[in-house]
Amino acid sequence: MATAEPLQSAAEQAPALDLTERTDLVPIFIMGKKYDVPSTLTIQKALEYAGYQLIRGCGCRGGICGACATVYRMPGSPKIHVGLACQTLVQPNMYLTMVPFFPANRAVYNIEEMKPDTHALLKVYPELTKCMGCNTCTKSCPMELDVMEYISAALRGDLERTAELSMSCVMCGICASRCPAELGQYHIAILCRRLTARHLRPKAAHVAEMVERVESGRYEEPLRQLMTADLDTLRKLYVEREMEPHTADEMWQPQETRFL
Amino acid sequence: MGYTAELLELIKRVEKTRPERVARKKAGQEFTALTLEQRADRLKKYHPDYREGGLRELKIGPSKGYALAREIADLFEARSRVDPDKIDLNEVHYETDVLVIGGGGAGTAAALMAQEQGARVIIATKLRHGDANTMMAEGGIQAATKGWKDSPYYHYLDVMGGGHFENDPELVRTMVLEAPKVIAWLERLGCMLNKWPDGKLFTLHGAGTCRKRMHYAGDLTGAEIMRTLRDEARNRIKDIGVLEFSPAVELLLDDKGRCSGAVLYNLETEEYFLVKAKAVVMATGGCGRLHIQNFMTTNHYGATGDGLVMGYRLGVGVRFLHATQYHPTGAVFPEQAEGLLITEKVRGAGANLVNIDGEQFVFEREPRDIESASIIRECTTVGKGIPVPGQPGKFGVWLDSPMIDLLEGEGTVEREFPAKFILFKRYEIDISKMPMLVYPTLHYQNGGLAYKPDGSTAVPGFFVAGEVGGGVHGANRLMGNSLLDITVFGRLAGETAGRYVKDRADVGALSVEHVRKYHKELEEAGIETDRVSPMILPDYANPLVRKRQWTTTYVGTIR
Numbered sequence: 001m002a003t004a005e006p007l008q009s010a011a012e013q014a015p016a017l018d019l020t021e022r023t024d025l026v027p028i029f030i031m032g033k034k035y036d037v038p039s040t041l042t043i044q045k046a047l048e049y050a051g052y053q054l055i056r057g058c059g060c061r062g063g064i065c066g067a068c069a070t071v072y073r074m075p076g077s078p079k080i081h082v083g084l085a086c087q088t089l090v091q092p093n094m095y096l097t098m099v100p101f102f103p104a105n106r107a108v109y110n111i112e113e114m115k116p117d118t119h120a121l122l123k124v125y126p127e128l129t130k131c132m133g134c135n136t137c138t139k140s141c142p143m144e145l146d147v148m149e150y151i152s153a154a155l156r157g158d159l160e161r162t163a164e165l166s167m168s169c170v171m172c173g174i175c176a177s178r179c180p181a182e183l184g185q186y187h188i189a190i191l192c193r194r195l196t197a198r199h200l201r202p203k204a205a206h207v208a209e210m211v212e213r214v215e216s217g218r219y220e221e222p223l224r225q226l227m228t229a230d231l232d233t234l235r236k237l238y239v240e241r242e243m244e245p246h247t248a249d250e251m252w253q254p255q256e257t258r259f260l
Numbered sequence: 261m262g263y264t265a266e267l268l269e270l271i272k273r274v275e276k277t278r279p280e281r282v283a284r285k286k287a288g289q290e291f292t293a294l295t296l297e298q299r300a301d302r303l304k305k306y307h308p309d310y311r312e313g314g315l316r317e318l319k320i321g322p323s324k325g326y327a328l329a330r331e332i333a334d335l336f337e338a339r340s341r342v343d344p345d346k347i348d349l350n351e352v353h354y355e356t357d358v359l360v361i362g363g364g365g366a367g368t369a370a371a372l373m374a375q376e377q378g379a380r381v382i383i384a385t386k387l388r389h390g391d392a393n394t395m396m397a398e399g400g401i402q403a404a405t406k407g408w409k410d411s412p413y414y415h416y417l418d419v420m421g422g423g424h425f426e427n428d429p430e431l432v433r434t435m436v437l438e439a440p441k442v443i444a445w446l447e448r449l450g451c452m453l454n455k456w457p458d459g460k461l462f463t464l465h466g467a468g469t470c471r472k473r474m475h476y477a478g479d480l481t482g483a484e485i486m487r488t489l490r491d492e493a494r495n496r497i498k499d500i501g502v503l504e505f506s507p508a509v510e511l512l513l514d515d516k517g518r519c520s521g522a523v524l525y526n527l528e529t530e531e532y533f534l535v536k537a538k539a540v541v542m543a544t545g546g547c548g549r550l551h552i553q554n555f556m557t558t559n560h561y562g563a564t565g566d567g568l569v570m571g572y573r574l575g576v577g578v579r580f581l582h583a584t585q586y587h588p589t590g591a592v593f594p595e596q597a598e599g600l601l602i603t604e605k606v607r608g609a610g611a612n613l614v615n616i617d618g619e620q621f622v623f624e625r626e627p628r629d630i631e632s633a634s635i636i637r638e639c640t641t642v643g644k645g646i647p648v649p650g651q652p653g654k655f656g657v658w659l660d661s662p663m664i665d666l667l668e669g670e671g672t673v674e675r676e677f678p679a680k681f682i683l684f685k686r687y688e689i690d691i692s693k694m695p696m697l698v699y700p701t702l703h704y705q706n707g708g709l710a711y712k713p714d715g716s717t718a719v720p721g722f723f724v725a726g727e728v729g730g731g732v733h734g735a736n737r738l739m740g741n742s743l744l745d746i747t748v749f750g751r752l753a754g755e756t757a758g759r760y761v762k763d764r765a766d767v768g769a770l771s772v773e774h775v776r777k778y779h780k781e782l783e784e785a786g787i788e789t790d791r792v793s794p795m796i797l798p799d800y801a802n803p804l805v806r807k808r809q810w811t812t813t814y815v816g817t818i819r
Binding site: 040041042045048049050051052053054055056058059060061062063064065067087089106108109110111112143144163167168170171190191193194195196197198199201202203204205206207208209210211213214219222223226227231234235237238239241242243244245246247248250251252253254259260 | 285286288290296387388390391395396404405406407408409410411412413414416417418420421425429430433436437440441443444447448449450451452453455457458459460461465470471472477478480483484487488491492494495497505527528558560561562595596600601610678679682683686797799800801802805806
């Protein structure tokens with residue numbers, strides 16, 4: 001594609017529909033049915049190339065929302081592979097299906113009142129104890145998280161460890177779909193993260209102080225001055241505002257303190 | 261996979277200039293920032309908003325005569341998806357106090373706050389609850405929380421400067437004052453923002469900030485906020501119902517002209533149904549999937565500007581909608597990562613943008629529009645872009661992420677940007693050792709429906725929150741102010757709606773008269789079109805397949 005005019009690079013073109021004359025086609029089997037699709041596509045784009053208008057199983061298209069959980073198998077092997085459709089490239093002869101929804105158990109709880117320990121956790125998720133350590137969850141995580149390890153950490157009462165290990169979880173649900181103990185790992189993980197952040201980590205005192213300052217009305221007058229300033233004054237204040245240096249340490253303080 | 265041999269060869273030039281650039285950064289010497297005059301000139305010459313033929317004037321509606329992106333104007337000048345005469349207004353499927361349209365961050369925050377006012381809430385959402393741009397926001401959330409060096413005063417100045425001083429001052433004031441409260445709220449809800457052992461929150465610079473006030477959760481900040489808010493909404497299931505795969509297509513009024521619910525569409529059964537409500541909060545987000553000027557986008561699949569269309573038909577005007585935000589750093593390689601957002605925090609942490617010769621050509625913390633215009637300039641008139649392999653005519657520039665480990669210590673990239681690190685690892689690219697190839701990508705709708713600081717609008721009973729609204733960011737939003745926008749104004753709109761329904765005794769006879777009126781206006785303006793809107797979902801199906809969909813009229817059981 002040539003550049004049409006100097007200010008528009010072809011890099012701006014949406015990666016949409018210029019797929020009509022591809023020669024690099026490979027066969028894939030979508031829910032058992034064969035389609036020939038370009039070999040460079042992700043599974044998601046291959047579905048669209050095949051003619052699907054996606055409704056379920058498509059969200060952010062960028063690997064973070066967890067809408068497009070997909071399982072597939074290669075011929076000649078019993079192994080079930082997993083991936084997010086928007087992140088996984090097609091492979092010749094793969095057999096695939098999406099798992100856009102899986103009915104995992106989610107408890108209802110009160111985060112304020114709940115205690116951050118195993119006892120409280122087991123009360124809302126008693127199935128935790130059924131984990132038999134088979135490690136299928138870890139093997140089936142498209143984000144490569146150590147799911148079984150964070151589940152065992154939760155069982156041990158080490159909620160902070162569960163929180164840290166599960167931070168990149170996209171809640172796609174593949175772990176739950178494969179779990180013989182019928183756990184909803186990702187729901188357990190988010191509960192541990194919330195309990196950790198809410199109860200186990202110290203509060204940010206500076207946030208509470210600032211909220212008090214705001215509520216005391218301390219900034220009303222300085223802000224009123226800015227809101228009523230003419231454009232030139234405002235531009236001058238903007239240009240001359242003191243910049244915290246990139247390399248400054250956390251406790252850096254500006255020269256001007258009148259508006260703090 | 262990984263980089264091609266040609267790219268690996270070019271990366272050597274970046275590596276050659278890197279030690280000196282790192283040394284300069286360590287010495288506190290930054291690339292010279294543009295003056296306000298130079299900024300204006302750069303935008304005019306290189307920003308996509310200023311391109312000939314990009315905008316056109318609206319012929320009808322409350323903002324008649326206002327010029328905005330052609331793609332949005334097309335949606336405004338279109339007929340309703342439903343024939344108003346076919347809608348049975350007597351058959352109401354759901355009744356609630358507050359109907360929230362949109363299941364992203366703004367909508368969910370609104371639902372939580374309305375519920376706390378004692379309201380029963382229904383969230384109607386096009387995809388799943390949480391499938392939204394909020395989930396994809398990476399970098400952080402701005403708030404002046406560190407009183408020894410920062411205050412809402414400085415936050416206000418930064419927001420105004422970023423928006424070229426055109427922002428609505430009342431909205432900005434509200435946002436910067438509410439910001440610390442939002443951080444406290446998120447902390448209370450158990451949102452895992454990065455903290456020091458003493459509880460102090462990590463903060464970084466973003467482009468256009470004078471103080472380090474970007475709070476974050478790795479590079480998953482939006483995801484962490486979204487999952488937390490959604491989890492909390494699920495705990496309040498008794499009062500907050502969620503209708504997924506049920507986008508709204510039209511709003512309802514009652515005989516007193518108050519907004520009183522919406523017409524929803526079940527994407528799976530293809531039937532329409534009515535929700536009657538005493539208040540409606542519109543929180544449908546942005547419109548990246550309209551691919552304005554054919555740009556690739558970072559937005560999620562459902563970002564088609566539906567709320568703009570519904571609100572505009574109802575009689576609410578729009579502002580700042582002429583300004584579209586192109587995020588400076590969208591991935592252009594490898595192909596399957598195309599359009600994907602590389603958070604601004606990478607530049608905030610110190611990574612330079614460099615050209616094919618490894619030279620810096622712009623200060624990496626300019627506001628987004630300036631940064632994007634500068635990259636477009638480098639790839640076009642300057643001619644020092646890096647050719648994208650296998651895609652003739654496409655260029656990008658390097659985002660030199662390995663500088664971060666050199667500045668902050670080995671392992672920083674992997675720790676601070678876990679999502680991107682894993683993603684690129686899949687493509688066999690280690691971004692702590694090798695730069696990323698990037699180009700501007702359609703990212704954010706700077707403007708939208710006009711609203712007041714409490715979320716109310718020109719139509720009683722109709723409230724607006726988040727990206728669908730316009731004014732707080734002026735013509736250009738700064739990083740970290742969208743997660744702030746959606747939480748601040750989501751909360752306020754929810755609270756206001758929750759209070760409003762307490763005072764509203766009844767809902768009168770339902771009406772879609774405004775839709776009929778709008779259709780008439782279309783005809784009177786001489787607009788003859790078969791376009792219908794809102795769009796709901798973009799069409800990415802293979803055109804060859806579409807061509808073979810020969811069914812002439814959709815009458816039987818199967819299309």
